[in-house]
Amino acid sequence: MRALPAPTSTVVTELAELLSGPPEQVAPLLLGGLLSHGGVTVRLTEVEAYAGPADPGSHAYRGRTDRNAVMFGPAGHLYVYFTYGMHFCANVVCGPEGEPSGCLLRAGEVVAGIDLARERRPRSGDRDLARGPARLTRALDLTREHDGADLTRGPVRLELGEPVDRVSTGPRVGLRGAPERPWRFWVTDDPTVSVYRPAKALPSGRRAGP
DNA sequence: ATTGAGATTTACT
DNA sequence: GTAAATCTCAATG
Numbered sequence: 744m745r746a747l748p749a750p751t752s753t754v755v756t757e758l759a760e761l762l763s764g765p766p767e768q769v770a771p772l773l774l775g776g777l778l779s780h781g782g783v784t785v786r787l788t789e790v791e792a793y794a795g796p797a798d799p800g801s802h803a804y805r806g807r808t809d810r811n812a813v814m815f816g817p818a819g820h821l822y823v824y825f826t827y828g829m830h831f832c833a834n835v836v837c838g839p840e841g842e843p844s845g846c847l848l849r850a851g852e853v854v855a856g857i858d859l860a861r862e863r864r865p866r867s868g869d870r871d872l873a874r875g876p877a878r879l880t881r882a883l884d885l886t887r888e889h890d891g892a893d894l895t896r897g898p899v900r901l902e903l904g905e906p907v908d909r910v911s912t913g914p915r916v917g918l919r920g921a922p923e924r925p926w927r928f929w930v931t932d933d934p935t936v937s938v939y940r941p942a943k944a945l946p947s948g949r950r951a952g953p
Numbered sequence: 954a955t956t957g958a959g960a961t962t963t964a965c966t
Numbered sequence: 967g968t969a970a971a972t973c974t975c976a977a978t979g
Contacts, residue, residue, distance in 0.1 A: 791971070793971075800971070801971085802964095802971075805964080805965075808963080808964070809962075809963090810962095810963065810964080824962095824963085824971085825962060825963075826962070826963080826970065826971075826972070827960075827962080827970070827972050827973080828960055828961030828963090828972095828974050829960055829961065829972080829973080831975065832971065832972080834971085843965095847973085858969055866958085866974080866975095873970095874978075875972070875973070876971070876972070877973060878972090878973075878974050882960050915971070916971070916972095917971050917972075918970090919969080919970080921971095942978065
């Protein structure tokens with residue numbers, strides 16, 4: 744890959760400024776945005792906000808660790824973590840520096856490099872190539888190597904797009920302990936939005952409640 | 954369409 | 967040890 748020309752300062756300033764707001768305000772701005780890496784570009788269709796040290800659903804809730812250190816840094820960088828023993832998930836760090844917030848990138852539509860994305864995910868139909876947080880990182884070839892990447896300088900690039908027409912919100916996916924906040928945001932009626940089941944009930948014998 | 958098991962790191966009780 | 971910001975495969979309605 745060739746070196747890209749330095750981004751113009753207006754673009755960089757604008758992006759950093761937009762991302763330094765609270766994550767639940769940044770999240771809808773990310774919808775329709777373009778994320779590029781490894782020859783593939785994805786148009787973001789679904790994100791989730793995780794807010795600062797006060798959010799029990801956030802990886803930053805219990806303080807800084809080796810894994811989540813990037814969330815404590817400046818906005819506009821990528822936080823990539825490894826989970827369930829096999830998957831990577833990516834967040835855009837947002838909020839003011841020192842306040843660990845981020846937006847989990849849950850799904851997108853591949854708009855460039857679709858052949859590469861198909862090679863990385865041979866069993867997926869095109870709609871499913873980046874439909875889900877771990878699928879999205881696989882399609883874009885993002886790993887812990889890219890943890891901390893500056894989104895204004897590549898190799899991982901983010902460009903905000905036109906605001907999308909309709910945005911829907913709902914509870915976040917996969918959390919069990921956290922109070923529900925309607926901090927999942929997606930492009931209304933977009934077919935590439937993930938449709939994952941909610942978090943499983945407790946282990947056999949017990950039930951989560953009525 | 955929906956269900957359940959399995960894969961196996963990181964962080965915490 | 968257990969649960970987690972998950973996904974794939976196989977079996978089933």
